[in-house]
Amino acid sequence: MGQQPSYDDFLRAKAAIAPRFGGMQVDEATLNRSTRKPEAAEDRMKTIEQLTASETTWYSSNDTEVWHGGPYATREEAEDGAKAEEHEWIMRATKFPIRVSEFFSQGCFFEAAEESLYDQSNDEGDPILDFTPAINLDLQSRVQAAIDEWQVAHQLSPMPWRFSGSDEPEIAAWAKAKEGGAA
Structure with missing residues (x-):
């Protein structure tokens, strides 16, 4: 895939062909302006490896078979989410987006x-x-x-519903405290 011409290249080309189409006023300052080139879309796009890399995050639930809360980036967020949703369990789990x-x-x-x-x-x-x-x-x-x-x-990263792997479920700190255990 070739590199896209810059806006300055476009203005120069437009000015060069303007006389053939009735003229177009483009001043030297416009032609020579120094602008930060916009980041190319290809530079921001994830590779197939990045799109399908595993994601390990935290979840919370009252049912150790179906995890309703999450994903959370950290254990602390999972604990906060579990408390807010009154979920008694938290767990760290991994999913692989589908290639x-x-x-x-x-x-x-x-x-x-x-x-x-x-x-x-x-x-x-x-x-x-x-x-x-x-x-x-x-x-x-x-x-x-x-x-x-x-x-x-299309930057597609379809995520399966099931986990690829997980740690053992743990009782959330708020639920331990409620039962009188150490948080």
Whole structure:
């Protein structure tokens, strides 16, 4: 992907072609103004690795199977949230956002394509899209790369509902204090 021209480049080009289109007034100060270049969108965008990096945060709940409170960045926030929502349990847990490309399968793709092409095959129903394993793997890697590019372009970081891993649930400090235990 090429670099976008700056606004100054745009003004210079516009001034250069202005005489051919009836003229345009652009003074030297406008052409030579020094401005801070805006940060390119590509510079701010997360990579696929960043979009799918694990997130370990804190949660609170009254049910150790379903965690309603959170995510909280710190244990202290989880304790505060648990107290505010009267949740007796807190837990630190990890989730991995979904890398969409991992769900593309060239085998499933060719199977669905062959099914769609059934009416166009011979009387024995021989496969039409019968390629070598190397070609199939090439399709797999190219499509996965395209899906990764699409996920990055749209900055998608779909988060699953379930945790990938967690610590043992703990009784929240306010609940311990309420029961007379040490907080």
